[in-house]
Amino acid sequence: MLVVDHLSCSGYEQVTVFTDAEAGLKAIVAIHDTTLGPACGGTRIWPYTGEDEALADVLLLARAMTYKSAVAGLDIGGGKSVIIADPGAGLSEALLRAFGRCLNTLDGRFLTTADVGCTGQDMEIVSRETDHVVGLPVSRGGSGDSSIMSGLGLYVGMKACVKAVWGSDSLRGRRVAMQGFGKVGTRAAGHLLAEGARVVATALHESTLRKARSMGVETVAPDEIYDVDCDIFSPCALGGVINRDTIPRLSCRIVAGAANNQLATADDGEELHRLGILYAPDFVINAGGIINLSTEVGASYDPDVARAKTERIYGVVERVIQTSRRDGMPTTWAANRLAEERLTAARAARP
Numbered sequence: 001m002l003v004v005d006h007l008s009c010s011g012y013e014q015v016t017v018f019t020d021a022e023a024g025l026k027a028i029v030a031i032h033d034t035t036l037g038p039a040c041g042g043t044r045i046w047p048y049t050g051e052d053e054a055l056a057d058v059l060l061l062a063r064a065m066t067y068k069s070a071v072a073g074l075d076i077g078g079g080k081s082v083i084i085a086d087p088g089a090g091l092s093e094a095l096l097r098a099f100g101r102c103l104n105t106l107d108g109r110f111l112t113t114a115d116v117g118c119t120g121q122d123m124e125i126v127s128r129e130t131d132h133v134v135g136l137p138v139s140r141g142g143s144g145d146s147s148i149m150s151g152l153g154l155y156v157g158m159k160a161c162v163k164a165v166w167g168s169d170s171l172r173g174r175r176v177a178m179q180g181f182g183k184v185g186t187r188a189a190g191h192l193l194a195e196g197a198r199v200v201a202t203a204l205h206e207s208t209l210r211k212a213r214s215m216g217v218e219t220v221a222p223d224e225i226y227d228v229d230c231d232i233f234s235p236c237a238l239g240g241v242i243n244r245d246t247i248p249r250l251s252c253r254i255v256a257g258a259a260n261n262q263l264a265t266a267d268d269g270e271e272l273h274r275l276g277i278l279y280a281p282d283f284v285i286n287a288g289g290i291i292n293l294s295t296e297v298g299a300s301y302d303p304d305v306a307r308a309k310t311e312r313i314y315g316v317v318e319r320v321i322q323t324s325r326r327d328g329m330p331t332t333w334a335a336n337r338l339a340e341e342r343l344t345a346a347r348a349a350r351p
Helices: 051-071 093-104 120-126 147-166 183-195 206-214 222-227 266-275 288-294 303-311 313-327 331-348
Strands: 014-020 025-033 039-046 077-084 110-114 175-179 198-202 232-235
Touching: 014 051, 014 093, 025 039, 025 051, 025 093, 039 051, 039 120, 039 288, 051 077, 051 288, 051 331, 077 110, 093 120, 110 120, 147 183, 147 232, 147 288, 147 303, 147 313, 175 183, 175 222, 183 198, 183 206, 198 206, 198 222, 266 331, 288 303, 303 313, 313 331
Parallel strands: 039 077, 039 110, 175 198, 175 232
Antiparallel strands: 014 025, 025 077
16 A cells, blocks of 8 residues: 655645555545646556655656646646556556546546546546546547647747847757657657758657658667757656766757656756756746646637747746846746746735
């Protein structure tokens, strides 16, 4: 049985463990903060090596969602859920429906959508038991594929970074090295290529690399991506890839990607700052997905509204960079400060 350490959960509003032995469900939902509205975050399905690993992951991701929504100016809070299972082995309808019933016990304090290891079809099954699922197909009143706005947000965020480094936000001729080429990376690459940027990418599966090459993207082996001579290094897979081993290998001026928790430790953000490499904090530049989802909370989804809000990521990235430069601090600190200022103001406005 998983025993939740109350110290590790300090600062979180609610951390709940759900089990259903008959359905094979073991899940954790972490609600970090609902100051700005109901917590919203994806459901990650992953074969964690242990329950402690799953708890550490969900806590880190939930907190990041709070800051992501706050700095993006959204009226939703932060949360995350994980299901300890191997999605490659297949997920039963019983397990997914059991998870939906568990969400009902949270009384709408947590809204979820698909994440790593979880598909839109999985979420449709979950939604048969609960109304607390967002990101369903547009035909069902949801906001649909969030990768569209995630890719757009990454692209406009890169433009803001390029302007800060070189004085113009044009990406023509700039070389972008993408570590990971999933749905978000593919969407962003489309924008980059259309503007005349050069893209080199890597991925674990040959089928993904073939897709990249068909778009005109150069490809390299997974471990070679860190050594690519580029203007922008873009982590677009799992987290922790910017660390003490990979940073010395980078030959870029900007790190800007769609992955969550790109820095292995807080020290890695400080090291990038010391080296003069501009880091776009992940929870700022990859907010397009949650922005897209937020537009269906309490309203009918409008893709034009979602796009307009996503394009504001450009201005948010600019604010982070300006704060960083003005106060001589890493961009990670600056982004955290902006998020905390909004949360503090919202708490002060409460009765």
